Amino acid sequence: MHSGNKDAAGSTDDAEVSHRVSQAPEEILAYWTPERMAEAVPRDIRLPAQKESEEN
Amino acid sequence: MTSKKTLAGSLSTGLLLVVSAIGGATASSATSQDATQLQVASTPVSSPQGYWTPERMRAALPGDVLAVKAVARHENQGSSPSAAVATGEPTRIAGTAAQTTVTTALHADENPVPHIGKVFFTLAGINYVCSGNSVAAQNRSLVATAGHCVNEGPGAFATNWVFVPGYNKGLSPYGQWPARSLHAARNWTSGGDIRYDTGFAVVARVGGKTLADRVGASGVEFSQPRGLTYKSYGYPAAAPFTGTTLVSCTGTAKDDTINPQFNSQGISCDMTGGSSGGPWFARGDTNFQNSVNSYGYGTSSTTMFGPFWGSTIMKVYDSAQRK
Numbered sequence: 159m160h161s162g163n164k165d166a167a168g169s170t171d172d173a174e175v176s177h178r179v180s181q182a183p184e185e186i187l188a189y190w191t192p193e194r195m196a197e198a199v200p201r202d203i204r205l206p207a208q209k210e211s212e213e214n
Numbered sequence: 215m216t217s218k219k220t221l222a223g224s225l226s227t228g229l230l231l232v233v234s235a236i237g238g239a240t241a242s243s244a245t246s247q248d249a250t251q252l253q254v255a256s257t258p259v260s261s262p263q264g265y266w267t268p269e270r271m272r273a274a275l276p277g278d279v280l281a282v283k284a285v286a287r288h289e290n291q292g293s294s295p296s297a298a299v300a301t302g303e304p305t306r307i308a309g310t311a312a313q314t315t316v317t318t319a320l321h322a323d324e325n326p327v328p329h330i331g332k333v334f335f336t337l338a339g340i341n342y343v344c345s346g347n348s349v350a351a352q353n354r355s356l357v358a359t360a361g362h363c364v365n366e367g368p369g370a371f372a373t374n375w376v377f378v379p380g381y382n383k384g385l386s387p388y389g390q391w392p393a394r395s396l397h398a399a400r401n402w403t404s405g406g407d408i409r410y411d412t413g414f415a416v417v418a419r420v421g422g423k424t425l426a427d428r429v430g431a432s433g434v435e436f437s438q439p440r441g442l443t444y445k446s447y448g449y450p451a452a453a454p455f456t457g458t459t460l461v462s463c464t465g466t467a468k469d470d471t472i473n474p475q476f477n478s479q480g481i482s483c484d485m486t487g488g489s490s491g492g493p494w495f496a497r498g499d500t501n502f503q504n505s506v507n508s509y510g511y512g513t514s515s516t517t518m519f520g521p522f523w524g525s526t527i528m529k530v531y532d533s534a535q536r537k
Contacts, residue, residue: 172400173399173400173530174397174398174399174400174529174534175365175397175399175400175403175404176395176396176397176537177365177371177395177396178394178395179373179395181373181374183418186375186376186392187376189336189374190334190374190376192384194341195343195378196384197341198343198451199341199342199343200343200457200486200487201342201343201363201488202452202487202488202490203362203408203411203490203508203509204487204512204513205473205509206512207511207512207513208511208512
């Protein structure tokens with residue numbers, strides 16, 4: 159589905175990875191009901207605080 | 215030599231990703247709160263001399279009764295010269311009480327911006343939310359966000375990826391724009407290297423229009439000087455925020471001194487989870503984006519870090535904007 163050099167979306171740069179979405183737009187739109195949007199979890203990167211990283 | 219372990223080693227093969235859920239904390243029960251309140255007020259109070267018996271305390275007159283009497287005396291005796299009250303040098307005597315730290319919010323509430331919005335997607339069966347921004351592109355259909363909002367880093371790409379520009383209080387005034395393709399640096403998709411925590415999505419046309427036709431698009435810039443003053447935007451959703459409205463932070467970018475190898479810059483900011491992927495604009499305008507909200511330290515971070523957009527991220531952008 160995805161690759162760096164020669165993927166379906168035509169990527170040619172090894173630094174970059176392209177991924178073609180196989181779902182139809184209508185399918186994605188139908189998936190996101192107001193309830194699912196409201197319940198979606200924040201995706202977050204929290205690294206250990208400075209003190210923790212010094213102690214470990 | 216004291217061993218000072220940094221995150222460099224632990225992040226070499228991937229990131230420690232902490233996912234916080236909205237409203238995930240367990241509230242205390244009413245019973246335990248009531249019990250705590252009942253324990254407070256039952257300690258008897260008495261002076262060392264024993265003068266203040268409970269009966270004397272109950273019989274004591276309110277101080278304002280004495281104040282009324284003092285005002286009456288003043289009126290009966292005539293006014294004294296006001297100079298005696300008003301003169302004297304300004305004087306300040308330091309106390310010994312602990313300094314009170316005034317906590318200032320490190321964000322500002324914003325009105326919706328049409329080209330900035332929320333991103334919804336699914337990874338490993340979990341529905342997530344981030345932030346994103348419509349950026350200038352040859353295809354006029356490109357959204358910039360964080361790498362961890364398009365790909366596990368390292369790992370799979372997201373499904374059900376959709377951009378909701380101008381989101382405000384549950385409304386989608388400019389529609390919802392599903393992704394046709396997702397793009398990230400190989401360093402992110404294969405190694406989870408946080409230096410490349412940026413992703414792009416090419417979205418489908420909606421109602422025959424491109425995203426840029428509908429909401430406009432910010433310019434982008436790369437390899438800019440470090441230490442610029444930035445304004446970042448996002449939809450923080452983890453407590454104390456609710457994710458329903460747009461928020462911003464403003465500050466001068468400083469290097470990440472905890473993990474300088476990340477090459478990231480941070481600005482003063484208390485936005486929480488959900489703001490990831492929100493755009494950074496230098497020089498106080500929204501004309502040119504050159505980073506995204508990426509990571510913070512600890513559970514109550516006051517600095518938001520963003521990746522330095524250099525030549526690799528420019529290559530990812532350039533490839534995506536032509537799709």
